[in-house]
Amino acid sequence: MRVGPVSLVASSLLAAAPTLAANAADWSTRSIYQLITDRFATTNDAALPCDSNARRYCGGTWQGIIKHLDYIQHMGFDAVWISPVSANIDNATAAQGEAFHGYWTKDLTTLNKHFGDDDDLKALSAALHKRGMYLMLDVVVNHMASPTMPPDFNNFYHPFTDQSYFHKQCFVGESLDETTIEQCWLGDPSLPLPDLNTENSTVVNMLQTWIHDLVQTYGVDGLRIDTVKHIRKDFWPAWVQSAGVFTMGEVLINDTDFAAPFTQVIDAILDYPTYFPLVQAFVTPQGKFSTAVNMLTKAQQSYKNGLFRTGSFIENHDQPRFQSMTKDPGLVRNAMTFPFVHDGIPITYYGQEQGYQGSSDPYNREALWFAAYQQEKPLVQHYKLMNAARKEAIASSSSFLTTPMKFLAIEDNSMAVSKPPMLGLFTNVGSETSDSVTWNVDSVYQPNEELVDVLTCTKVTANGQGGVSVMSLYGMPQVLMPVSSIAQGGAICPALATGTRAKNSGVKLRSVSVAWAGIIASVLFLGGVAVRMG
Ligand SMILES: *[C@@H]1O[C@H](CO)[C@@H](O)[C@H](O)[C@H]1NC(C)=O
Numbered sequence: 001m002r003v004g005p006v007s008l009v010a011s012s013l014l015a016a017a018p019t020l021a022a023n024a025a026d027w028s029t030r031s032i033y034q035l036i037t038d039r040f041a042t043t044n045d046a047a048l049p050c051d052s053n054a055r056r057y058c059g060g061t062w063q064g065i066i067k068h069l070d071y072i073q074h075m076g077f078d079a080v081w082i083s084p085v086s087a088n089i090d091n092a093t094a095a096q097g098e099a100f101h102g103y104w105t106k107d108l109t110t111l112n113k114h115f116g117d118d119d120d121l122k123a124l125s126a127a128l129h130k131r132g133m134y135l136m137l138d139v140v141v142n143h144m145a146s147p148t149m150p151p152d153f154n155n156f157y158h159p160f161t162d163q164s165y166f167h168k169q170c171f172v173g174e175s176l177d178e179t180t181i182e183q184c185w186l187g188d189p190s191l192p193l194p195d196l197n198t199e200n201s202t203v204v205n206m207l208q209t210w211i212h213d214l215v216q217t218y219g220v221d222g223l224r225i226d227t228v229k230h231i232r233k234d235f236w237p238a239w240v241q242s243a244g245v246f247t248m249g250e251v252l253i254n255d256t257d258f259a260a261p262f263t264q265v266i267d268a269i270l271d272y273p274t275y276f277p278l279v280q281a282f283v284t285p286q287g288k289f290s291t292a293v294n295m296l297t298k299a300q301q302s303y304k305n306g307l308f309r310t311g312s313f314i315e316n317h318d319q320p321r322f323q324s325m326t327k328d329p330g331l332v333r334n335a336m337t338f339p340f341v342h343d344g345i346p347i348t349y350y351g352q353e354q355g356y357q358g359s360s361d362p363y364n365r366e367a368l369w370f371a372a373y374q375q376e377k378p379l380v381q382h383y384k385l386m387n388a389a390r391k392e393a394i395a396s397s398s399s400f401l402t403t404p405m406k407f408l409a410i411e412d413n414s415m416a417v418s419k420p421p422m423l424g425l426f427t428n429v430g431s432e433t434s435d436s437v438t439w440n441v442d443s444v445y446q447p448n449e450e451l452v453d454v455l456t457c458t459k460v461t462a463n464g465q466g467g468v469s470v471m472s473l474y475g476m477p478q479v480l481m482p483v484s485s486i487a488q489g490g491a492i493c494p495a496l497a498t499g500t501r502a503k504n505s506g507v508k509l510r511s512v513s514v515a516w517a518g519i520i521a522s523v524l525f526l527g528g529v530a531v532r533m534g
């Protein structure tokens with residue numbers, strides 16, 4: 001008998017939605033928008049009340065996402081990472097409210113009805129594919145969740161209907177011991193996360209069948225895998241193969257030595273080790289770029305594919321939003337530019353673009369409908385520009401995706417990142433001081449080459465040795481590219497672009513040419529009202 005989530009397949013009304021079968025190379029050209037399904041959009045656009053602190057379902061759905069794909073696509077994102085889709089604990093837990101985030105699985109084989117039904121999820125997949133966009137599903141493989149202690153193994157879990165499918169109870173706690181991390185349980189007695197016995201071949205087979213069917217049934221193009229470090233490494237290769245699509249795993253750690261072995265067993269990891277020092281570098285003028293560069297360099301050297309197979313992010317649902325730590329427009333803009341000059345896949349967490357300022361979980365999981373999907377926000381424009389610039393870089397240089405970024409002119413308060421044709425110029429002096437920095441970079445372009453800062457369309461000319469010397473304005477970053485690398489008639493600096501390459505089809509952008517002073521004024525003004533909770 002076949003053991004697996006066959007009911008999921010059998011209950012389908014629509015035919016399976018075909019996956020685009022995207023692999024790691026396909027994904028490396030993409031830019032991911034991460035959202036929390038419950039908090040992104042409601043089916044009828046009702047602005048339902050949503051108090052993040054209450055940890056309740058607020059009413060977001062897969063149909064709601066479909067309605068607002070224009071919003072995501074207009075910013076230039078071409079992949080969407082949604083919350084886990086499996087049925088979760090139904091009732092509010094005393095400790096941590098409801099499972100609106102989707103990480104408390106009770107039944108792998110049915111969908112979470114709060115988000116919609118089978119047809120809705122297929123419709124989302126089809127709607128994304130029609131736009132040439134990818135669907136990334138978040139999946140939890142390591143554990144289930146229990147509203148009670150001890151868990152009710154006999155009446156609760158599917159398809160793991162018996163205690164023998166689980167590891168014996170013990171909690172990971174703060175342990176750094178590998179076996180404990182892999183075989184004990186996450187959570188605590190107030191909300192235990194019973195750990196599947198992924199040493200047992202029956203369990204292994206069931207998890208492989210499940211992921212294969214899930215990907216095929218809903219036309220999934222890639223997976224974000226939760227809590228990867230809590231399963232033995234040699235579990236992953238066969239599971240990844242059963243999935244048959246790109247996999248990017250969460251290895252929550254601040255250490256490249258710990259993270260590196262996971263890059264051998266799954267396609268990519270979320271690059272947590274560099275996230276921590278990057279935030280520290282960008283968040284205050286006291287931050288040090290050299291510390292971040294050390295970690296970035298270690299990751300480039302120790303990961304299987306350097307940083308190319310990583311997801312690069314500045315915010316997500318488990319960390320305080322960057323704008324909860326600083327509202328300085330210069331610091332914010334620098335941090336939110338870096339992932340687009342990075343070797344890996346840039347990931348943007350919904351709400352960043354609207355200036356959301358929620359701190360730790362649960363405050364960083366605000367409803368986006370309170371921001372009304374405004375297009376005119378300065379950071380929305382910023383993401384449009386950076387997505388378009390990255391696409392131009394990919395289209396104009398066949399080696400952009402395989403050339404490791406180089407860190408140049410590293411000072412306490414500034415650094416340059418060379419990734420031809422891009423040169424990212426970063427600073428953490430901020431906008432609220434009169435301090436400025438000058439980036440002096442040697443020989444990165446042709447002598448006297450004509451360049452442009454794609455964020456402002458300010459012209460810059462390389463010196464006789466191909467170097468550049470540029471002063472920062474208002475603490476803002478600059479992203480230089482040769483005018484010849486930018487296609488004419490596109491969205492980026494159309495008055496200056498001289499590139500002759502055939503323009504890729506795809507996202508159309510309004511041309512944007514802006515003065516920083518105006519942007520800073522509007523960020524400072526709008527920041528305060530952006531995140532009013534209902
Ligand atoms: C859980 O919720 C369901 C329906 O929402 C209700 O019938 C049931 O009594 C609840 N169970 C507990 C233990 O509160």
Ligand SMILES: *[C@@H]1O[C@H](CO)[C@@H](O)[C@H](O)[C@H]1NC(C)=O
Pocket residue numbers: 162163164165200201202203
């Ligand atoms: C694996 O789990 C199955 C199902 O619970 C159980 O019947 C079997 O005995 C287990 N195998 C081993 C080797 O523990």
Ligand SMILES: *[C@@H]1O[C@H](CO)[C@@H](O)[C@H](O)[C@H]1NC(C)=O
Pocket residue numbers: 254255
């Ligand atoms: C990682 O975090 C731990 C605990 O917070 C800390 O002790 C350690 O120094 C950090 N390591 C690095 C490389 O940042």
